Amino acid sequence: MTELPAQAVGVTRAFGHFVAVDQVDLEVHPGEVVGLLGANGAGKTTLIRLLLGLLRPTAGEIWLFGEPPSRGTRRRIGYVPQGLGLYDDLTPAENLAFSAAVFGEGPAAASLPEPLRRYGSTVVGSLPLGIQRTAAFAQALAHRPDLLVLDEPTSGVDPLARARLWETVAGAAAAGAGVLVTTHYMDEAGECDRLVIMAAGRVVARGTIPEIVGDAQVSVVESAAWAEAFGALEAAGMPAALVGRTLRVPGAAPGAVRRALGDISATVTSAPATLEERFFELTLSADATQAQP
Amino acid sequence: MTTPSAGRRDWWGTDDVSVRFGSTLALDHVWFRAEPGQVSAVVGGDGAGRTTLLRCLAGALAPTSGQVRRPGPLATGYLSAGSGTYPDLSVAENLAFRAAAYRVPPETARQRTAELLARTGLDKVTGRLAGQLSGGMRQKLGVIAAMVHSPDLLVLDEPTTGVDPVSRADLWLLITRAAADGAAVVIATSYLDEAERARHVLVLDAGSELASGTADQIVAAMQGTLTVTSTRPAGEAGRRAWRREGRWRVWNPDSAPSAGDGGTVRPDLQDAVTVAALARELARSGAEGESR
Numbered sequence: 363m364t365e366l367p368a369q370a371v372g373v374t375r376a377f378g379h380f381v382a383v384d385q386v387d388l389e390v391h392p393g394e395v396v397g398l399l400g401a402n403g404a405g406k407t408t409l410i411r412l413l414l415g416l417l418r419p420t421a422g423e424i425w426l427f428g429e430p431p432s433r434g435t436r437r438r439i440g441y442v443p444q445g446l447g448l449y450d451d452l453t454p455a456e457n458l459a460f461s462a463a464v465f466g467e468g469p470a471a472a473s474l475p476e477p478l479r480r481y482g483s484t485v486v487g488s489l490p491l492g493i494q495r496t497a498a499f500a501q502a503l504a505h506r507p508d509l510l511v512l513d514e515p516t517s518g519v520d521p522l523a524r525a526r527l528w529e530t531v532a533g534a535a536a537a538g539a540g541v542l543v544t545t546h547y548m549d550e551a552g553e554c555d556r557l558v559i560m561a562a563g564r565v566v567a568r569g570t571i572p573e574i575v576g577d578a579q580v581s582v583v584e585s586a587a588w589a590e591a592f593g594a595l596e597a598a599g600m601p602a603a604l605v606g607r608t609l610r611v612p613g614a615a616p617g618a619v620r621r622a623l624g625d626i627s628a629t630v631t632s633a634p635a636t637l638e639e640r641f642f643e644l645t646l647s648a649d650a651t652q653a654q655p
Numbered sequence: 656m657t658t659p660s661a662g663r664r665d666w667w668g669t670d671d672v673s674v675r676f677g678s679t680l681a682l683d684h685v686w687f688r689a690e691p692g693q694v695s696a697v698v699g700g701d702g703a704g705r706t707t708l709l710r711c712l713a714g715a716l717a718p719t720s721g722q723v724r725r726p727g728p729l730a731t732g733y734l735s736a737g738s739g740t741y742p743d744l745s746v747a748e749n750l751a752f753r754a755a756a757y758r759v760p761p762e763t764a765r766q767r768t769a770e771l772l773a774r775t776g777l778d779k780v781t782g783r784l785a786g787q788l789s790g791g792m793r794q795k796l797g798v799i800a801a802m803v804h805s806p807d808l809l810v811l812d813e814p815t816t817g818v819d820p821v822s823r824a825d826l827w828l829l830i831t832r833a834a835a836d837g838a839a840v841v842i843a844t845s846y847l848d849e850a851e852r853a854r855h856v857l858v859l860d861a862g863s864e865l866a867s868g869t870a871d872q873i874v875a876a877m878q879g880t881l882t883v884t885s886t887r888p889a890g891e892a893g894r895r896a897w898r899r900e901g902r903w904r905v906w907n908p909d910s911a912p913s914a915g916d917g918g919t920v921r922p923d924l925q926d927a928v929t930v931a932a933l934a935r936e937l938a939r940s941g942a943e944g945e946s947r
Contacts, residue, residue, distance in 0.1 A: 401819040402789055491701035517817060518845050520700025520860065521925055522932035525897035532898055546819050549848050549925065552900045589692060589835035596774075596832075603824065604694065604831040605852045606869070638820055638848075645821050 365428045367392060367438075367509035367540030368413050373422035375408055382408040384563035385422065390509065390540035395531065397554030398544045401645050404560040406544050410511060413542070414441060427508065437465060440507030440539075444514045446498040450487030454478050454497040457486060458504060465505040475500050477526075492523040499530050510534050510541045516550060528553050548638045559641060561648030571637050578635035578643065581619040583609040585628035598622035603639075612639045613646075666690050667712065667808045667839050672721035674707050681707040683863040684721070688855070689808065689839040694830060696853035697843045698928070703859040705843040706736055706812055712841060713810045725808055729757055732806035732838075734797045736813050742786025746777060746796055749785050750803055757804035764803060771799045771832070775825040791822025798829045802838070809838045815849060827852070847925045858928050865931045870924045877927040878934070879908040880919050894937065897929055906930050 368390040375383040383405045390396050400406045411417040412424055415431025426435040441447070448457050455474055462469070474482050478500060481493055489497070495516065502510060512531065516524040531553070535541050543554060551557055557574060559567040567574045585591045588607055595602045595611060600622055602609040611619050616630045623630070635643070668688040674681045682704045689695040689712070697705045710716035711723050713733035725731060733739070740749050750772075754764035772778040775795045780788065785796055798814050811830070815823045834840045842853070850856050851870050858865040858873070866873045884903045888896055895906045904926060922930070 399820075401821040402791055404819075514817070518701050520703060520845065520932065521847060521929045522897065522936065523700055525899060525929060529898045532901075546817070546823070547846055547848065548820075549846060553898075555901070589837075592831055592835045601824070601828050602831070603827055603852070604834065606854055641820055642824055 365392075366390065366425065367427060368542060369425040370409070370413065371423045371425070373409070373412060373419045373424060375412055375417060376420045381563050383412065383419075386560070386563075386565055388413075388558055388565070390542050392508070392538050392540050393535050394556065395535050395541040395543060395554045397551045397557040398542060398560065399546075399551060399557055399641060400544075400560035403562075404645070405563040406560055407513075409560070410513065410542070410544065414439065414511065437505070438508045440502035440505065440510045440534075442495075442498045442502045442510075442512045442515060444517070446494055448486045448494060448498055448501065451485050453481075453483055453485055454489070454493075454500070455482045457497060458501050461501045462504050467505050492519040495519060495523075495527060496530075499527060503530070503534055506537075507534075508539055510539050512541065512543045514545055515543060524549075548636065548641075551637060559644055561645040562651070564648065566644045566648050567640075575635055575637055575640045578640045579632045580635045580639055581611040581614050581616045582631050582633045583611065583619060583623070583628050584631075585609075585623075585626060587626055587628070591623055591626050591628055594623050594626055595619065610639070613643055667725050668723075669708065669711060669718070670722040670724070672708075672711055672718040672723060674704075674711065674716065675719045681862050682711070682718070683861075685857075685859070685862075685864060687712075687857050687867075689841045690855070691807065691839045692834055692837050693854040694834050694840045694842065694852070695855040695857070696850040697841065697857050697859060698845065698847060698850045699843075699859035699865075700845055702861065704862040705859055707862075708857075708859065709733075709810050709812045709841065709843055710735075712808065726806070729804065730807040732801035732804065732809040732833075734801040734811045734814060736816075736843075740785040740793060740797050740800060743784060745782050745784055746772070746788070747781040749796060749800055753800045754803050759804045767805070768799065768803060771802075771829065774828060774832075775799070791818045791825075794818050795822060795825055795829065798826055802829065802833050805836060806833075806838055809833050809840045811840070811842045813843050813845070815842075815844060815846075823849075847928060851924050856924070858931065860932060860935060865935065866928060873924060874922055874927045877922055877930050879906060879910050879930070881906055881922050881926055881930070883918060883920050895933060897933070899925075899929075904929075906933055908934070 366389055370386050370388040373386045398406050412419055424431055478497055481489055486494055516527050531541055558565055583591050588609055592602055600611050600614045602611045616632050620630045666688045669685055672685050673683055697708055699705050711718050712725055713731055714725055750768045777795055794814055802809055814826050830840055844850055857867045882905045887893055887903050888905055892905055896903045
């Protein structure tokens with residue numbers, strides 16, 4: 363049997379009366395990149411902390427490589443937090459050497475990867491953000507982890523640098539590591555093999571992007587008077603998103619949109635929803651369900 | 656040189672603006688136009704020059720050379736990177752202070768802020784200190800504070816960075832509201848899926864323009880073709896390849912797709928911008944190679 367790098371079985375975590383994570387099941391298989399999406403407060407960070415063994419579940423079970431989280435399992439995990447977890451006043455080489463020593467690795471693990479060599483003697487705090495991220499990735503990967511956990515891995519870097527960071531992630535997955543990534547950006551979600559969407563502490567959708575989006579549709583309004591159309595839709599309680607000069611209205615049928623526009627001249631059609639629009643819909647309905655007494 | 660001027664014009668922006676900090680050229684001859692009633696996006700990674708350009712537009716920084724066309728300070732709204740709110744003031748106090756500073760009549764300010772707060776779910780937390788808001792809420796407050804006086808030019812530096820998709824939708828509602836009211840809106844972002852929503856996009860890299868125009872124009876201006884393969888191509892072609900959505904995109908500058916590939920794809924904005932960055936990177940490393 364293949365051992366799962368990470369598994370949550372019916373995991374619940376409460377803080378007082380507040381249930382941050384509510385009966386969540388999650389599996390990360392070897393060689394797989396799983397994206398964890400959710401609005402702030404959806405429970406992503408709590409779930410990650412549970413998986414890393416930094417928090418204990420109130421109910422349910424966490425398994426890492428088939429065992430409960432421990433120091434032994436931590437040794438097999440590479441983690442890049444949002445704040446990167448580097449020492450700003452050490453160079454990338456010193457950061458890497460320190461981390462290799464902590465993980466009990468030999469000097470081979472502390473050798474700088476090629477793109478970082480020319481920055482080897484500059485302290486991390488003075489490096490551009492893209493290079494800092496590369497260094498944080500190198501540090502998380504140096505002990506060849508079997509599970510890689512990345513929190514918002516490419517925030518603030520340009521598209522080419524982002525593609526390069528994703529090559530590193532894909533390389534680790536190809537070598538057999540399971541990867542769990544949290545992100546707020548749909549560009550990044552596209553890099554994952556599978557997504558898990560959380561809202562109000564629960565998993566509300568899981569699968570590939572086409573599976574999650576399904577046949578969800580939005581209404582699209584094209585009008586020379588888009589500003590006026592936006593105002594009319596707003597007044598009718600249909601918040602619209604501006605894209606170029608068209609308005610996209612999630613969760614409203616073209617007929618209802620047409621009526622809300624009154625006598626404003628516009629073409630109203632229907633189009634497949636994007637992942638972000640579907641995400642929005644899922645989150646709002648989960649929050650509405652939770653808000654009910 | 657900067658020319659504040661009264662009244663609305665057909666555009667605000669920069670003409671051939673350069674900014675030098677000591678030996679660093681932060682902006683290198685940048686031309687940028689933001690039109691009233693439109694959203695324009697300035698895209699780039701860390702160090703690309705986005706913040707420097709936005710500070711020039713907002714009047715917070717004078718360029719070393721070139722001209723900035725902007726409205727007067729009272730007709731400009733600016734959200735600096737990292738949220739321009741006072742952490743020790745409540746939501747209501749932050750907005751009241753901004754409205755007073757911009758000389759908005761109290762009754763107008765009350766109506767306008769009440770509407771914007773309700774629209775974005777902040778109406779339930781008006782008494783809370785800004786420093787105790789979540790990141791998304793703080794950014795929403797920052798944007799509302801920047802637009803409370805209905806500015807002609809609204810400059811927002813990374814309003815959505817680190818913000819979850821639900822708060823981001825609220826932020827876009829505010830951005831759209833401002834454009835619908837006739838403001839020229841300029842946003843900085845490092846994400847192209849977001850920039851794609853803007854009418855006009857300027858991509859910066861190391862202080863200079865990498866691409867500009869509508870998303871369609873930037874895509875149309877891309878040289879060569881793109882092919883998709885399931886593995887990274889070997890040899891020289893590997894340097895023209897990058898990973899996207901689980902596969903490899905390979906850029907062929909001379910249009911002719913190389914043999915044995917998985918077919919050409921129609922590029923989108925993200926592809927076109929990545930190609931522009933790649934072309935610059937290859938040209939730079941080529942020049943370094945020759946000079947050795």
